[in-house]
Amino acid sequence: xxxxxxxxxxxxxxxxxxxxxxxxxxxxxxxxxxxxxxxxxxxxxxxxxxxxxxxxxxxxxxxxxxxxxxxxxxxxxxxxxxxxxxxxxxxxxxxxxxxxxxxxxxxxxxxxxxxxxxxxxxxxxxxxxxx
Amino acid sequence: xxxxxxxxxxxxxxxxxxxxxxxxxxxxxxxxxxxxxxxxxxxxxxxxxxxxxxxxxxxxxxxxxxxxxxxxxxxxxxxxxxxxxxxxxxxxxxxxxxxxxxxxxxxxxxxxxxxxxxxxxxxxxxxxxxxxxxxxxxxxxxxxxxxxxxxxxxxxxxxxxxxxxxxxxxxxxxxxxxxxxxxxxxxxxxxxxxxxxxxxxxxxxxxxxxxxxxxxxxxxxxxxxxxxxxxxxxxxxxxxxxxxxxxxxxxxxxxxxxxxxxxxxxxxxxxxxxx
Numbered sequence: 001x002x003x004x005x006x007x008x009x010x011x012x013x014x015x016x017x018x019x020x021x022x023x024x025x026x027x028x029x030x031x032x033x034x035x036x037x038x039x040x041x042x043x044x045x046x047x048x049x050x051x052x053x054x055x056x057x058x059x060x061x062x063x064x065x066x067x068x069x070x071x072x073x074x075x076x077x078x079x080x081x082x083x084x085x086x087x088x089x090x091x092x093x094x095x096x097x098x099x100x101x102x103x104x105x106x107x108x109x110x111x112x113x114x115x116x117x118x119x120x121x122x123x124x125x126x127x128x129x130x131x
Numbered sequence: 132x133x134x135x136x137x138x139x140x141x142x143x144x145x146x147x148x149x150x151x152x153x154x155x156x157x158x159x160x161x162x163x164x165x166x167x168x169x170x171x172x173x174x175x176x177x178x179x180x181x182x183x184x185x186x187x188x189x190x191x192x193x194x195x196x197x198x199x200x201x202x203x204x205x206x207x208x209x210x211x212x213x214x215x216x217x218x219x220x221x222x223x224x225x226x227x228x229x230x231x232x233x234x235x236x237x238x239x240x241x242x243x244x245x246x247x248x249x250x251x252x253x254x255x256x257x258x259x260x261x262x263x264x265x266x267x268x269x270x271x272x273x274x275x276x277x278x279x280x281x282x283x284x285x286x287x288x289x290x291x292x293x294x295x296x297x298x299x300x301x302x303x304x305x306x307x308x309x310x311x312x313x314x315x316x317x318x319x320x321x322x323x324x325x326x327x328x329x330x331x332x333x334x335x336x337x338x339x340x341x342x343x344x345x346x347x348x349x350x351x352x353x354x355x356x357x358x359x360x361x362x363x364x365x366x367x368x369x370x371x372x373x374x375x376x377x378x379x380x381x382x383x384x385x386x387x388x389x390x391x392x393x394x395x396x397x398x399x400x401x402x403x404x405x406x
Binding site: 089091092093094095101102103104105106107121122123125126127128 | 170173174177178179186243244263264265266267277278300302303304314315321322323325326333334335336337
């Protein structure tokens, strides 16, 4: 029964997200935690490595999305985070947590949490394009 | 033999000589290369790929070599200068002498975290941040904001007690002394100090803050202390390992130095005391 299987998969994903676990396996194409540019993010831990987000946080537009492997990326991250359209260098740790160039010694559970932390750190400054 | 000293014990002249040599390297345009090199490695060192400067066994010998090069550069300006170290288990508040006007200057001001006191204040015009992640060109700190407490002596002791240098998979998920000292696992020593200082010290361009050298000098001293306490233990891995610097593998960017070359710091300098 495909319907039931799909539902069970979504439930499992939501459960994992609620536990703050960054997902590593690509399951289906459903995108959870998606919020519009002015949307309020879900109360759960937020997007993991396979999810997309797009929101305004403290007046900054933050976006995150997976990118196809093979795309040129420093550190080989298969995920892109943008702050007001400028790329924030991010990296995934072996345990599924994330760091960025402005928070390189402090892992965050999800790319969304990492992007928000970057906004706080930037205090309105603009990112310099990745060399 | 050059002696690296606790910053808290430096004379006024030693502090002045160190600060002046750092400012001179900045003025000569040589300082920023260290910032660039560090950032280049930190963004390319990955847990599942090639890793040399961070999140890998060579974190300690790589930084020992990096500090040696910087120290030699300082000594080309003033031969009497050596790197001081910051024992953050002892000098653990924003009012410590380390942050006074005659050494590193103080905390960043509220609002924009700009450092406004000491030789490296953006307002002084001698310390413009050029290699940077964002548009701000001034030194920033936010002491004790990202994390409230620096590691304690007891926490350091617990990490020094770890017998094994490092372990597979030789990255940020490893058990062993190196990763607990680096801070990706366990009580978190080195990483936590970067976060405690905040500002540019929390970024991949952390050598923009001169406290970077004093922090890493203490990390280097703790490696020496671990060696002293565990004479039967040694650097691992000793055999060729994919993406990882083994004992006799040369390290980028120098390509002429192996971890084995870096094990005995007394060939280059000694420390004023044991931990």
